Amino acid sequence: MASSRATRVLSLTRRPFSSSSSLKFDAGVSMVQGASRGIGLEFVKQLLEKNDKGHVVATCRNPDASTGLAQLKDKFAESLKLLPLDLTVETSIQASASSVRETYGHLNLLINASGILSIPQVLQPVSKTAAVEFAREKDPIVCILLHPGTVDTDLSKPFQKNVPKEKLFSKEFSVQKLLSIIDNVKSNDNGKFFAWDGQEIPW
Numbered sequence: 001m002a003s004s005r006a007t008r009v010l011s012l013t014r015r016p017f018s019s020s021s022s023l024k025f026d027a028g029v030s031m032v033q034g035a036s037r038g039i040g041l042e043f044v045k046q047l048l049e050k051n052d053k054g055h056v057v058a059t060c061r062n063p064d065a066s067t068g069l070a071q072l073k074d075k076f077a078e079s080l081k082l083l084p085l086d087l088t089v090e091t092s093i094q095a096s097a098s099s100v101r102e103t104y105g106h107l108n109l110l111i112n113a114s115g116i117l118s119i120p121q122v123l124q125p126v127s128k129t130a131a132v133e134f135a136r137e138k139d140p141i142v143c144i145l146l147h148p149g150t151v152d153t154d155l156s157k158p159f160q161k162n163v164p165k166e167k168l169f170s171k172e173f174s175v176q177k178l179l180s181i182i183d184n185v186k187s188n189d190n191g192k193f194f195a196w197d198g199q200e201i202p203w
């Protein structure tokens with residue numbers, strides 16, 4: 001079992017963007033849950049910047065209230081879609097799934113960066129079950145967990161005084177590292193847990 005800090009994680013699922021083993025950002029559809037601020041917002045920004053032919057769906061409870069998302073929407077009007085999604089409300093999950101299906105027909109990458117599923121006792125069994133189920137699909141989906149390090153966001157503010165300066169990462173740095181892990185994920189990584197530096201965390 002990972003340490004208590006290491007068990008606060010992000011999770012993601014992805015289908016290959018292309019037949020090559022490396023993630024190709026061109027023309028893929030990515031969805032980020034928990035995108036209004038913090039790590040999720042930075043994922044949206046970097047995915048849009050790296051992926052000039054692809055699309056990003058950004059979700060949170062009230063996208064209209066996020067100034068960060070509004071700024072990205074101004075810059076990436078065509079490639080960014082904002083959807084309301086509350087992970088505690090099943091109908092809102094269904095509504096956003098229908099909207100994605102109607103607009104794009106598929107998803108290549110799903111990143112869950114919302115704090116709500118970070119409770120270890122909930123996230124880990126759910127992720128393990130998802131990984132097992134996804135591997136059985138005819139077109140298998142890879143599901144991994146990621147630890148972003150301690151990242152300077154609203155969520156970590158109360159704990160930052162105990163973190164040495166060099167160990168408090170910027171959102172930009174952490175998300176660059178995490179995208180590089182995503183970029184290189186292989187089908188046999190399904191169900192694994194990786195730290196920001198690519199080290200596998202046993203769990």
Ligand SMILES: NC(=O)c1ccc[n+]([C@@H]2O[C@H](COP(=O)([O-])OP(=O)(O)OC[C@H]3O[C@@H](n4cnc5c(N)ncnc54)[C@H](OP(=O)(O)O)[C@@H]3O)[C@@H](O)[C@H]2O)c1
Pocket residue numbers: 008009010033034035036037038039040059060061062085086087088112113114115116117118147148149150151152153154155156
């Ligand atoms: N920051 C760190 O040092 C750190 C370290 C380890 C792990 N993590 C994990 O990384 C993830 C992101 O952390 P963060 O620091 O970026 O957090 P954050 O700045 O607090 O952002 C959390 C995001 O989750 C969304 N969210 C909260 N409740 C939601 C709900 N019911 N439905 C949908 N979205 C919801 C929020 O959007 P709205 O409130 O606008 O809906 C917001 O966009 C979390 O899972 C966290 O546990 C962070």
